[in-house]
Amino acid sequence: MTVLAALFSVQDRFDDSLSFRYSCRGAVCGSCAMLINKVPRLACRTQVKAVLEAEQMELRPFAGSAEGVTWEQGEEVLVEPLPNLPKLKDLVVxxxxxxxxFQKVEPVLKPGEEPPEHEYAMQPQAVTELEPYTNCILCASCLAACPVSGRNQAFLGPAALAKLYRFAIDLRESGDGSRLLQANTAQGWWACEFHTNCRAVCPRGVPPNIAIGKARAELQKSGRKAPEV
Ligand code: SF4
Ligand code: FES
Incomplete structure (x- = not known):
């Protein structure tokens, strides 16, 4: 039984007012992310048995992990709403x-030149490079687990930055570095402290910390690091 199925069971048997989000039930839509045993996870992909039997995942302290709720590990599964976002009701944030x-980084392809008449041809290596960042399902698990996002509401956050980097390295764009400059601010690339919880909890293996590190290195190397950061 998945945690999502368990929540349906709770709703059916004990409390039909229990609120939670879901849509695809197949780890595709990203809407069922919640804190499960103090780790952001997709409820539809998380098996109750596996959570009961698993070792607690080691993460750097973040807002949700610090709250003092206790539960009997191995016997109970603790479900809470994602931290770092305002709670609306029960498990819904x-x-x-x-x-x-996410919208602020303009997450759409902006071709550098007039698009070709037929498809773009891309080398496999270029595709391999940007592919990990295309897998995001907008579940917000990374933001929920991020210690910086927890105390700095202005930080763009791991998902938005990973998506911005995905376009910064897309060879179909102009490649003039303007994408990197979009987050060349104290609340963009430079706010990250590399706790790497984002990468650890992402259900799709997106590595925002790698994107941020590469973006910063590129800005530094080209001498375009913003003076105020
Ligand atoms: S980067 Fe991963 S954890 Fe963050 S929103 Fe996308 S899928 Fe979710
Ligand atoms: S219901 Fe869509 S990801 Fe879980």
Whole structure:
């Protein structure tokens, strides 16, 4: 039984007012992310048995991990709403800030030249490079586990930065570095402290910490690091 199925069971048998989000039930839509035993996970992909039997995942302290709720590990599964976003009801959080920052990085392809008549041809290596960043399902688990996002509401956050980097290295864009400059601010690339919880909890293996590190290195190397950061 998955945690999502368990929540349906709770709703059916004990409390039909229990609120939680879901849609695809197949780890595709990203809407069922919640804190499960103090780790952000997708409820539809998380097996109750596996959580009961697993060792607790080691993460750097973040807002949700610090709250003093106790539960009997191995006997009970603790479910809580994602931290770092305002709670609306039960397991449902307000995702507005997450999506606002995601939109801020303009997550659409901006071709550098007139698109070709037929398809773009890309070398496999270029595709391999950007592919990990295309797998994001916007679940906000990374933002929930990020210690910086927890105390700095202005930080763009791991998902938005990973998506921005994905376009910065896309050879179909201009490659003039303007994408990197979009987050060349104290609340963009430079706010990250590399706790790497984002990478550890991402259900799709997206590595925002790698994207941020590479973006910073590139800006530094080209002498374009913003003076105020
Ligand atoms: S990067 Fe991973 S954890 Fe963050 S929103 Fe995307 S899928 Fe979720
Ligand atoms: S219900 Fe869609 S990811 Fe879980």
């Amino acid at each position: 307000d995702m507005s800030r997450f999506f606002e920052y």
